[in-house]
Amino acid sequence: MAERDPQTAEEFKENLANWAGWSGDTSRISKTYQLDYYTSIEAINEVAEAAKRLQHHSDIDIWWELLHFSMTTYTAGGVVTPLDFKLVAEIERIAAAHGATTAA
Numbered sequence: 001m002a003e004r005d006p007q008t009a010e011e012f013k014e015n016l017a018n019w020a021g022w023s024g025d026t027s028r029i030s031k032t033y034q035l036d037y038y039t040s041i042e043a044i045n046e047v048a049e050a051a052k053r054l055q056h057h058s059d060i061d062i063w064w065e066l067l068h069f070s071m072t073t074y075t076a077g078g079v080v081t082p083l084d085f086k087l088v089a090e091i092e093r094i095a096a097a098h099g100a101t102t103a104a
Contacts, residue, residue, distance in 0.1 A: 021102035
């Protein structure tokens with residue numbers, strides 16, 4: 001399966017189960033982290049570098065003490081693809097390095 005190919009419902013379910021705190025459906029996945037504002041800015045910069053390498057970008061919202069990522073593969077028609085989960089892995093690595101926790 002190519003990186004930008006839509007996932008079946010079963011593939012999606014299996015992939016999502018690997019990532020605690022991530023939720024969504026076959027059209028979009030998201031997660032919100034608890035992280036202070038200024039550390040969130042640092043994390044966003046690192047996620048931007050990872051996104052650039054993957055040529056895939058998430059939607060990002062930042063609020064006081066909360067950092068939210070949401071993604072879909074727009075070039076595949078707005079569905080979740082293996083590329084989304086590659087970026088999830090990068091986001092998780094970066095978030096953990098900055099001490100982020102899953103927001104309640």
